[in-house]
Amino acid sequence: MKKNKLFDAEYKFMDIVWELEPINSTQLVKVCLEKLAWNKSTTYTVLRKLAQREIVKNENTFVVALVKREDMQKYECNELVEKSFNGSLPAFITAFLNDKTLSLKDAEEIKKMIEEATR
Amino acid sequence: MKKNKLFDAEYKFMDIVWELEPINSTQLVKVCLEKLAWNKSTTYTVLRKLAQREIVKNENTFVVALVKREDMQKYECNELVEKSFNGSLPAFITAFLNDKTLSLKDAEEIKKMIEEATR
DNA sequence: AATTTTAGTTTATCTCAATAAACCTCACGA
């Protein structure tokens, strides 16, 4: 199992951590109950597993992400583009844009990014 | 479970089907043995499950994908961008390009796609 | 001091993905 791969439940959990970190574990239990309908033990189990995988840390009852949202997003992007598109961003964009239209704003923004990333 | 979601093993199987379709099922068993080290029954099991989910069909011993590679890629793109980037292609590209450089060729290609998709 | 709360762990259960052995039927060739 790849270290950074998050299963659906774990992703939902991390969404909460990323939004509220640093957060006291008892408070986290309350939020997970409210947002995910998880009982206390579920939360502690997921927390312990993710801590073992060094995705979060739980120190002095405070929970902090070791892998930040941006890092996880980057990982996911790369995994998908590598797996399904041979590492080709143009191929990804082709698939994504199929049948879609872009707003002028998004188009300008993307063009700017492309300029800046072009060597 | 979402109909189009492919687990790792299923994805590997579909890679083979997409590449070789239409393919006779006994031949498919041989290829899966060679490429994935699967025994015959594993292949027939995965095949049956995917047929039940209408991702492939197996008619008169010939196996054909009902969901083509392009369709699956499109689905995966959309799922990821929706799940992690609120549907925003620019946000996806920001995460993907982090620290990366693009070749001139890729940059031109992307710009062209962006122009064509802009309303 | 007794009780409650906090902050966990251990143990358990269910579902299902991943893989495959054993079994089955039919058709064809020796």
Next chain:
DNA sequence: TCGTGAGGTTTATTGAGATAAACTAAAATT
């Protein structure tokens, strides 16, 4: 006719994700 191969299915097992009840110890509160 018998054996083999094709083309499957049934039954089984293991691992792991998802969830949580029961248990535990320490700290805080009454």
